[in-house]
Amino acid sequence: MTEITTDPSVLKKRLLSLDVFRGITIAAMVLVNDPGDWGHIYAPLEHSKWNGCTPTDLIFPFFLFMVGVSIVYAMESKLQTVSHSKLILRALRRMGLILLIQYTIQLLFHPVLSHLRLPGVLPRIALVYFICTVLYVKTSQxxxxxxxxxxxxxxxxxxxFIPVPGVGYxxxxxxxxxxxxxxxxxxxPDHLWSQSHTWDPEGLLGTIPAMATGLFGIRLSTWLKRKDRDDSTKVSWMFTYGAISVAAALIWDLFFPINKALWTSSFVLYAGGLATIGLSLxxxxxxxxxxxxFTWFFVVFGANAITAYVMADFVPHYLSMIHGDAKGNxxxxxxxxxxxxxxxxxLASALFIVLAVWVVMWVLYRFKIFIKV
Structure with missing residues (x-):
């Protein structure tokens, strides 16, 4: 179920850099999802056509990386006081709620059940969160x-190397x-990405490497929380891990291309390495x-990240109705x-939407309302 808290101690327990980094990611996600005209977009704000990686391609894996980091910070102290079955049940309920939010939003805007897209950004977040939570609770590092x-x-x-049925290779x-x-x-096909109905960039098989992105975040978070290392040592090694990961990704890219839509293994290392460098900085x-x-602007987004992502669907929709047109910006x-x-x-229209969503998030933050989905 959704939990809304106004306890000011909640924010004090959070790592500020985590909220800032996650807030930057959410702000960027809103920016690239709501341009004024899809035919006029600066190249860095578009996804790569197929192989390769633009700054926009990094936004989603950065968020999943932060999901892994957040799992450790949210659950480490609970492992000794709360039963594992209860923690897993909470994660299962949260996954179900995120899925419910995703499909409800779709049906509100496009009420055609026969063409409901089943994969998607929120479903992938939900699955990765649940799988990584179970692995964190039940397994060693x-x-x-x-x-x-x-x-x-x-x-x-x-x-x-495994032949594709019906294709042969x-x-x-x-x-x-x-x-x-x-x-x-x-x-x-009717329940896949609406532009093609033949494939989906958030497909089921891609959940395997996406889970690895979450595990990348868990690994970095456990290192960051170590008590036997000083901050300089932690940051130095985080930069080193990130640089090694990026280098390994570029080598693997030679025979398994960096590709966000397929979430290739090289893409996991590339995005995870850059996320590590960004978080350490x-x-x-x-x-x-x-x-x-100058952190407060992004903290407002980061403190209610999923809520901000959901609001990014509703705010443009209702703002557009002011102009009598529920389509576009x-x-x-x-x-x-x-x-x-x-x-x-x-670009200016997209920035306006970012600011409009931020105002809603600021109201929640101002009254110390933190919505835990």
Missing amino acids: KTRDWLFVIALVGYYIIMN ANLEPETNMGAWLDRLIFT SYWLIDVQGYKR PFYHAFFLNFLSPINAS
């Missing part, structure tokens, strides 16, 4: 490290890879050195396009 390796190597073997093309075949078999500047003056045509070039007007 050594076991999780082995599972991380097995997931990445196993996914590489499945995608590159393994491949990494959008509509004919093993993941696309499995999604059509289990979900049926945030931790050093904010929590160690105390540079906190009306401010692009009605205001920004009168003063700016099409591409800058599109």
Whole structure:
């Protein structure tokens, strides 16, 4: 069930750099999801066409990385006081609630059950959160490290060497890879990504490496919480881990391309390495050195991350109705396009939506309301 707390001690227990890093990720997610015009977008704010990686491609794995980090900070102290079965049951309920939110939003905006998209961003977050929670509660860090390796190597073997039924050979093309075949078999084409109905960028098989992204966050969080290392040592090794991971990803990219839509193993290492570097930098500047003056804007997003993501669906929808058009961003045509070039007007419209969502989140933050889904 949804838990709403106004206890100020909740925020004090949080790692500030974690909320800031997660807040930056959520703000970026809203920015790239709500341009004024999809035909006029700066290249870094678009997903890569297939292989390769843009800054936009990093947003989702950064969030899943932070899910892993958050699991440790939320549950470490509870492992000794709360039964494991109760912790897993709570995680199962949370997964179910996130799925319910996703499908309810879809049906509110597109009330056609026969074409309900079953995979998606929130379903992947829900599955990764639940799987990683179970693994954190029930396994040791050594076991999780082995599972991380097995997931990445196993996914590489499945995608590159097992023939795809109906195709006859393994491949990494959008509509004919093993993941696309499995999604059509289990979900049926009518319940996949609306633009193609032949494959889905958040498909079922891709949950395996996405889980590894969450385990990456758990590994970094357990290191960050160690009491036998000083902060300088922690940050130095985090930078080292991140750099090694990125280097390994670039090597693996030569024969298993970095690809966000397929969530390839090289993509896991690449995004995880960059997330590690980003989090270590945030931790050093904010929590160690105390540079906190400009953090409040992103903390507002990070303290209610899932709520902000959900509001990013509702706020543009209801703002657009002011202009009498429930489709798209009306401010692009009605205001920004009168003063700016099409591409800058599109960006300005997206920034306006970010600010509008932030205002809603600020109200919750101002009254110390933290919604735990």
